[in-house]
Amino acid sequence: xxxxxxxxxxxxxxxxxxxxxxxxxxxxxxxPVLRQSGVDAAAxxxxxxxxxxxxxxxxxxxxxxxxxxxxxxxxILQVIYNQEEDDFVVPRGxxxxxxxxxxxxxxxxxxxxxxxRYVKPALRGEEVWCQxxxxxxxxxDLAALRTRAVRDGDDWVINGQKIWTSGAHLSDFxxxxxxxxxxxxxxxxxxxxxxxxxxxxxDVRPIHQxxxxxxxxxxxxxxxxxxxxxRLGAVGQGWKVSxxxxxxxxxxxxxVQRPDVDDLxxxxxxxxxxxxxxxxxxxxxxxxxxxxxRSQGLKFTRFRTMTALSKGETPGPxxxxxxLVNASKLQDIASxxxxxxxxxxxxxxxDLTEAYGMFQAALLSSPSARIAGGSDEILRNIIAERxxxxxxxxxxxxxxxxxxxxxxxx
Amino acid sequence: xxxxxSDDLKQLRDQARRFLSExxxxxxxxxSLDGQEAHAAGLWREIxxxxxxxxxxxxxxxxxxxxxxxxxxxxxxMGRAVAPIPFGSTAYLAAEAILTAGSDAQRREYLPKLADxxxxxxxxxxxxxxxxxxxxxxxxVVGGRLTGAKWPVADGGIADIAVVVAIDEHRQPGLFVAxxxxxxxxxxxxxxxxxxxxxxxFDGLAVRQLGSSGWGSVQRVLDRSAILFAFEQVGGxxxxxxxxxxxxxxxxxxxRPIGSFQAxxxxxxxxxxxxxxARSNAYYGxxxxxxxxxxxxxxxxxxxxxxxxxxxxxxKENIQTxxxxxxxxxxxxxxxxxxxxxxxxxIGSAPFWKNRLVDLLETRNAA
Numbered sequence: 001x002x003x004x005x006x007x008x009x010x011x012x013x014x015x016x017x018x019x020x021x022x023x024x025x026x027x028x029x030x031x032p033v034l035r036q037s038g039v040d041a042a043a044x045x046x047x048x049x050x051x052x053x054x055x056x057x058x059x060x061x062x063x064x065x066x067x068x069x070x071x072x073x074x075x076i077l078q079v080i081y082n083q084e085e086d087d088f089v090v091p092r093g094x095x096x097x098x099x100x101x102x103x104x105x106x107x108x109x110x111x112x113x114x115x116x117r118y119v120k121p122a123l124r125g126e127e128v129w130c131q132x133x134x135x136x137x138x139x140x141d142l143a144a145l146r147t148r149a150v151r152d153g154d155d156w157v158i159n160g161q162k163i164w165t166s167g168a169h170l171s172d173f174x175x176x177x178x179x180x181x182x183x184x185x186x187x188x189x190x191x192x193x194x195x196x197x198x199x200x201x202x203d204v205r206p207i208h209q210x211x212x213x214x215x216x217x218x219x220x221x222x223x224x225x226x227x228x229x230x231r232l233g234a235v236g237q238g239w240k241v242s243x244x245x246x247x248x249x250x251x252x253x254x255x256v257q258r259p260d261v262d263d264l265x266x267x268x269x270x271x272x273x274x275x276x277x278x279x280x281x282x283x284x285x286x287x288x289x290x291x292x293x294r295s296q297g298l299k300f301t302r303f304r305t306m307t308a309l310s311k312g313e314t315p316g317p318x319x320x321x322x323x324l325v326n327a328s329k330l331q332d333i334a335s336x337x338x339x340x341x342x343x344x345x346x347x348x349x350x351d352l353t354e355a356y357g358m359f360q361a362a363l364l365s366s367p368s369a370r371i372a373g374g375s376d377e378i379l380r381n382i383i384a385e386r387x388x389x390x391x392x393x394x395x396x397x398x399x400x401x402x403x404x405x406x407x408x409x410x
Numbered sequence: 411x412x413x414x415x416s417d418d419l420k421q422l423r424d425q426a427r428r429f430l431s432e433x434x435x436x437x438x439x440x441x442s443l444d445g446q447e448a449h450a451a452g453l454w455r456e457i458x459x460x461x462x463x464x465x466x467x468x469x470x471x472x473x474x475x476x477x478x479x480x481x482x483x484x485x486x487x488m489g490r491a492v493a494p495i496p497f498g499s500t501a502y503l504a505a506e507a508i509l510t511a512g513s514d515a516q517r518r519e520y521l522p523k524l525a526d527x528x529x530x531x532x533x534x535x536x537x538x539x540x541x542x543x544x545x546x547x548x549x550x551v552v553g554g555r556l557t558g559a560k561w562p563v564a565d566g567g568i569a570d571i572a573v574v575v576a577i578d579e580h581r582q583p584g585l586f587v588a589x590x591x592x593x594x595x596x597x598x599x600x601x602x603x604x605x606x607x608x609x610x611x612f613d614g615l616a617v618r619q620l621g622s623s624g625w626g627s628v629q630r631v632l633d634r635s636a637i638l639f640a641f642e643q644v645g646g647x648x649x650x651x652x653x654x655x656x657x658x659x660x661x662x663x664x665x666r667p668i669g670s671f672q673a674x675x676x677x678x679x680x681x682x683x684x685x686x687x688a689r690s691n692a693y694y695g696x697x698x699x700x701x702x703x704x705x706x707x708x709x710x711x712x713x714x715x716x717x718x719x720x721x722x723x724x725x726k727e728n729i730q731t732x733x734x735x736x737x738x739x740x741x742x743x744x745x746x747x748x749x750x751x752x753x754x755x756x757i758g759s760a761p762f763w764k765n766r767l768v769d770l771l772e773t774r775n776a777a
Contacts, residue, residue: 001479001697002412009411265771279772282765289764292771293716297687300694303413310411318686325683377672383682384675388655391670 003303005080006310012077016084019057024050024088032258032358039093039215044170047094051125061099061123064107068119076309093215097166098122098129102175105245106194109232118173118194130171130197131245132162132219137407139164140378142177143186143239144397144405147221149178149193151228156180156193158201158224164372168204168217171197175245177238182403189402190238195226211364257330257369259358261292264333264340267355271340278340287336294329298322317387324379327369334362413693415479422476423483426462430491436742442494443604443745448568448597454495458527463501467509472522478699482641482692489645489721489753492745494604496530496565502638503757504531507573507631511585511621520571520587532569533631534560534588534610541762542632544583544625549576549612551586551619556612564756566590566608567597574617575628582623585631588615602748632757633710637695640710643717643753644692647685650724650746654678654731661733674731681724688713688720708774711767718754718763725750 005013039047054060055069062078064070071077103122107115121127138145147160158178168174174197181189197204201224206214233241259267265288268278278284301322305315337359338345347353348360370376384390397405415423433453441447457463466481467473474480481501488497505524508516523529537560540546549558556576566572569590578584594611621627655678658669668674695713698706725747729736736743754760 001414001693001700003697005411261771262775265768265775279768282761285768286761286764288771289711289715289767290719292767293691293712293719294687296694296712297690297716300413300690301686303411304690304693306411307413318690321683321686324679325687377676380676380679381672383679384669384672388651388678388682390655390658390675390678391667393670393672394666 009076009080009310012073013080013084016059016081019059020084020088020090023053023057024090027087027089030089031356039167039170043091044094046091048125050091051095055124060125064119064123068107068115069123074309074312076306079306079309094128094167094170095122095125097131098127098171101131101245102129102173102194105175105192105232105241108244109192109241110194111229114230127172128167128170130165130168130174132165132168132174132176133242133245134162134164136161136163140375142242143190145177145179145190147176147178148182149180149191149226151180152225154228155225156191156228156231158195158221158226160221162219162221164207164216165204165219166216168197168219169206173197174219175232177242179402180235180238183401184236185399186397186402186405187239188236190242191235192232192238192241193226193230194232195224195230199224199226201225209368211361211368213365257326257362259330259333259337259355259362261288261295261333263355263358264288264291264337267337267359268340270354271342273340284340291329291333294325298325317383320379320383320387323369323373324376324383327366327376330362330369331366334359334366338363413697415483415696419476419479419483422480423487426484426487427490429460430487430493434491434493436492436745439492439494439604439742439745442606445603448606449496449565450494453493454527454530457495457497458525461525463497463527464505464521464525466501467505467521467525471509471517472525474525478638479696481638482696482699485638485641486645486648489642489647489749490649492604492646492649492749496532496568496606498635498639498642498756499533499565499569500524500529500531502635503533503631504569504571504573506634507533507585507620507627508587510630510634511627512587513621516587516618516620529570530565530568532563532565532572532590533635534563534566534572534574535628535757536560536562542628542758543762547575547577547583549574551576551578551584551617553579554616554618555614556586556588556617557614559609559611561609562598562600562607563610564752565606566610567595567606572610573620573631574612576617578619578623580623583625583628584623585620585627586617587620588612588617600752602752604745604748605752629707633707634699635757636710636714636763637692637699639753639757640688640692640695640713640717643721643750644685644689646746646749646753647681647688647717647721647724650721650728650743651678651681651685653743653746654681654724654728657732668731677727677731681720681727684716684720684723688716691716705774708767708770711763711770714758714763715760715767718760721746721750722754 059081061070062073063075066072103119135145149156149158175194177190177192179189180191201222203220205218207216208214268284271278273281301318305319308315341354348357385392438450461474462484464473465476465484466478469475508520524531535542537548572588572590574586574588576586595608598607598609600607658674659667661668691713695709698709729743732743735741
């Protein structure tokens with residue numbers, strides 16, 4: 001075992017580091033960036049400038065084909081870039097979904113001339129993409145979606161509603177999966193498109209989250225026309241295309257959320273229990289030790305993934321545990337940090353709050369981490385079925401025409 | 411980055427897994443459990459011949475010189491097989507203490523015999539209740555003679571030599587090597603009868619000190635063995651998860667495999683998560699051990715905390731997944747449940763290691 005880069009990896013890491021040092025500020029010592037507020041116009045501008053700079057320097061779309069401005073690099077180089085970027089303050093939050101999920105889906109299914117039109121502007125950050133999947137009636141059970149598309153000449157006409165669409169209010173284009181045949185069982189009646197978010201009939205309404213921010217939206221479709229030429233995959237094959245999108249989820253690398261164990265350790269030195277620093281309290285120490293073991297376990301699990309990538313192998317199933325562990329850990333550490341503050345933990349007033357308010361911010365934002373991108377429950381199902389090979393759940397909707405599947409009141 | 415075992419060591423692991431699945435079946439474990447033999451002596455001889463006991467002992471001292479990563483992959487398989495042999499006592503504790511603290515002469519005297527299986531070793535630390543810490547040590551050596559009682563000592567009833575933690579002439583804790591031939595000892599009934607445990611009474615036995623005074627040499631042995639035991643715990647947890655998974659696929663209730671119920675799926679998913687976290691922490695420990703890394707102590711505490719939790723969770727939820735049949739003597743679930751506790755207690759339990767982990771974090775962050 002060793003933790004050394006190969007020669008090629010080391011050279012690339014140094015190049016990435018040099019680019020970042022020249023263009024961004026190191027995180028160390030700076031105030032942590034809290035995802036409390038939404039992405040405003042100024043933030044969008046910062047994101048766009050950064051993405052263009054990154055693309056011009058050749059650090060965007062590292063694994064993509066060269067004809068689209070990529071480098072056809074091994075996934076390990078993307079991981080290395082992410083690791084390095086994680087040490088710097090860079091604007092985030094605008095392109096992750098478009099470049100991580102939408103464009104890879106386009107590359108798998110769109111026509112060459114469409115790729116020539118859309119990929120490069122996306123890579124340079126000139127055009128923003130969103131992913132229109134979840135619906136009020138289809139979240140964890142995504143294939144239960146009801147938004148309808150009906151063929152009309154060379155177009156399809158879309159009516160319905162999407163929800164939890166991150167960045168829809170900032171997006172130029174979107175990928176969407178809709179129901180084209182409600183008489184077929186639910187997975188068979190779906191079709192996939194990409195569309196212009198400025199199309200007539202699209203109404204984007206931001207959702208006010210419990211954290212106070214508005215990262216995602218409801219998107220309403222009223223007689224929205226999409227050319228058949230913008231269909232991705234065959235009619236009725238929308239589920240298969242959706243799986244391609246979902247498989248392109250970003251490798252869970254870097255991106256340690258705050259507050260983490262070191263933040264809690266620092267806080268527990270400052271807070272007092274029984275007139276002594278909380279860090280001297282046995283119960284506090286047990287908690288810190290358990291979270292440290294979990295944090296480190298995730299870090300070294302990433303190292304195992306990197307090892308597989310570095311050897312050109314597919315990472316093992318252990319990669320599936322990250323979000324499940326991280327999301328709960330974040331919520332629990334946030335809550336425990338506030339417990340240590342006592343009544344003062346209530347205060348989010350900028351002048352008076354502890355630790356930049358990161359514990360309070362995480363308390364309110366962490367519930368979404370346990371739901372978005374696969375809830376804890378769905379992730380456990382996935383581990384049980386795809387990793388451990390347990391039999392699928394017995395489904396009452398299997399083989400039943402979609403319009404005969406029972407629905408509830410919510 | 412190459413955070414994985416080499417192909418050679420993976421081959422060794424596969425070979426060990428195959429061998430133990432044939433030669434260390436539950437029936438063999440049960441011979442010790444039922445008191446028919448204190449340990450699987452035949453199995454012990456065979457693994458000695460294959461060089462496993464001395465895997466990490468350098469060749470100049472009669473070992474196989476495979477390094478610590480080699481010993482780690484073997485440890486995982488010992489845990490998976492719930493092996494009823496004094497492997498940890500001999501290889502991770504006695505041999506490690508002599509190797510890390512002993513003089514060259516002491517190494518030459520003992521290590522070749524430990525490596526070839528002709529001497530069984532044990533580590534006499536506990537004196538009844540308490541954590542492994544200096545204030546818990548009352549056994550004393552005066553004029554080269556050891557007085558005091560040690561219990562429970564894993565494999566104390568079958569060992570030929572013991573490495574004993576006792577207060578030395580400088581009133582400091584130290585490590586001593588003792589020949590157990592004429593020592594008064596009594597086997598103890600324990601939670602895990604598949605492993606021998608004994609009480610050793612020392613009444614002026616001549617012993618020799620390994621290295622110099624101080625708790626540091628004791629802690630060093632504890633840290634290093636914690637990583638190796640973590641691999642045993644990972645192996646045990648993995649075996650429990652496999653057992654639970656197999657049962658959940660075969661057992662039907664309400665007209666369907668119980669593994670199709672989310673209550674069972676989520677339980678098994680949680681076992682998997684704990685296991686993978688523990689495995690990754692153990693891997694880092696293996697690296698720290700083989701490089702003698704500066705953060706070895708923290709790596710050891712982390713691996714220990716993680717692995718103890720994973721094996722405990724997996725062994726208890728394996729019984730739960732089996733339902734009533736899992737609570738019977740005839741089904742093997744309890745072999746793992748017992749061993750999980752045995753391994754979790756023997757070199758300091760979870761509260762001790764969690765506290766130590768935070769001590770080490772504080773030291774690191776202050777630096």
